[in-house]
Amino acid sequence: MKLATLKDGSRDGQLVVVSRDLASAHYATGIAHRLQQVLDDWGYLSPQLQDLYDSLNAGRARHAFPFDPQHCLAPLPRAYQCLQASAYPHHAQLAQEAGAASVHGASTQEPLLEQLASDALQGPCEDIVAESAAMDIDAAAALAVVTGDVARASTAEQALEGVRLLMLASAVVLRGPQALERERGQGPLLSRPTTAFSPVAVTPDELGPAWAQGRVHLTVQTALNGRKLGLCEAGPDMGFHFGQLIAQACRTRALRAGSIVLAGPVSNPPVQDAQGRRDWPRGVGCLAEKRWIETLQGAKTLSPWLQSGDTLRIDMKGRDGLSLCGAIEQTVVPDGL
Known part of the structure; x- marks a missing residue:
C-alpha cells in the first residue's frame, strides 16, 4: 500500500491512503490520524489500511479525492x-x-x-x-x-x-x-x-x-x-x-x-x-x-x-x-x- 501525510496545520499532519497510480487519495481518519500511530500498532492497523487501499484502487472508495503532492508533509x-x-x-x-x-x-x-x-x-x-x-x-x-x-x-x-x-x-x-x-x-x-x-x-x-x-x-x-x-x-x-x-x-x-x-x-x-x-x-x-x-x-x-x-x-x-x-x-x- 501507499501512504502519505497531508498538511492540516498540525505538526504531524493527517494520514491518507494513496492509490497505486498516485492519482487519488482517501483520508484514513476512521483507522488512524497519523502514520506514527500505525507504526506503533502495525499488526492491527495496517490490514485495515490495506483494505482501504484495495477499495481505493478498485474505485470503490466513496470519498476519494485527487492527490496533490504540493499538499504533503513528509510521510513521517x-x-x-x-x-x-x-x-x-x-x-x-x-x-x-x-x-x-x-x-x-x-x-x-x-x-x-x-x-x-x-x-x-x-x-x-x-x-x-x-x-x-x-x-x-x-x-x-x-x-x-x-x-x-x-x-x-x-x-x-x-x-x-x-x-x-x-x-x-x-x-x-x-x-x-x-x-x-x-x-x-x-x-x-x-x-x-x-x-x-x-x-x-x-x-x-x-x-x-x-x-x-x-x-x-x-x-x-x-x-x-x-x-x-x-x-x-x-x-x-x-x-x-x-x-x-x-x-x-x-x-x-x-x-x-x-x-x-x-x-x-x-x-x-x-x-x-x-x-x-x-x-x-x-x-x-x-x-x-x-x-x-x-x-x-x-x-x-x-x-x-x-x-x-x-x-x-x-x-x-x-x-x-x-x-x-x-x-x-x-x-x-x-x-x-
Whole structure:
C-alpha cells in the first residue's frame, strides 16, 4: 500500500491512503490520524489500511479525492531518529581519489552511520533554504526505510523484517568553508540541514521483485533545472543492504517504531574501456560526485553548487513505468543568498 501525510496545520499532519497510480487519495481518519500511530500498532492497523487501499484502487472508495503532492508533509513529519548510512562504497572511494578530505573513507567491513536531525523533516516540495551560497549547497539522492520496533543486537535478517515502509530522500549537505568551520571537531566535516522525503511511503510489497535481499533494484532519477544529473541504479552497487544497516544501528540499542534509515547518496562506479579510460554513463546522485569526476578529468572549472532559483527533482519509477513514491521537487530560495 501507499501512504502519505497531508498538511492540516498540525505538526504531524493527517494520514491518507494513496492509490497505486498516485492519482487519488482517501483520508484514513476512521483507522488512524497519523502514520506514527500505525507504526506503533502495525499488526492491527495496517490490514485495515490495506483494505482501504484495495477499495481505493478498485474505485470503490466513496470519498476519494485527487492527490496533490504540493499538499504533503513528509510521510513521517518527525521521527524518533533519522540515520544516514554510507551504503555505497563507490561514493567514498571517488571522494578519496579526488582528494575530498571532508568525506569519510569507505569500509568494506561495516557501514558508517551518521545521526541526522529528525524533529522537523521536510515535505517533497519544501524549499531548500541556506544562510549563504558560500556554504556550497548540495543535495544527495537517497533511499530510506521506516522501521517498526527492532530489538537490540538483531541480526541483519531479523532487522530486515523490521522494514515497514520505503521512501525517497533528498539529503541536503552544506559543503563549503563556512559550514565546515561551524562543525570543527564535531565528527563529519559537513553541515546537515533537514532532510526532505518523497510525498508517498510504500510498503515493500509494492515493489514486487524489485525489492530483493534488502535492496531496491530500480533507477533513481535526479534532474537539476530540468536537465539530467543522474539515472543511478540503486541496487547492484549498494554495498550494505538495509538489513545490515539497521542491524548496525541496533548493535548497542533497540530502534523504536518510526525510526528512519537512509542509504545514500546512490552511486554507481564508472565503466572502463580497453585503454583504461573511465566513463560514468549513469551520471551522479549529488553535485559533489559531479565535481569530483570533473577534478579527476582535469577540468579547469567545476560545476557550480546549487544556486538561488535552482530546482532539484528526484524520482524513481517502478517496473510499470509509474512513479513509485512520487517526486521530490525542491527549489533553492534566497535567504541572504
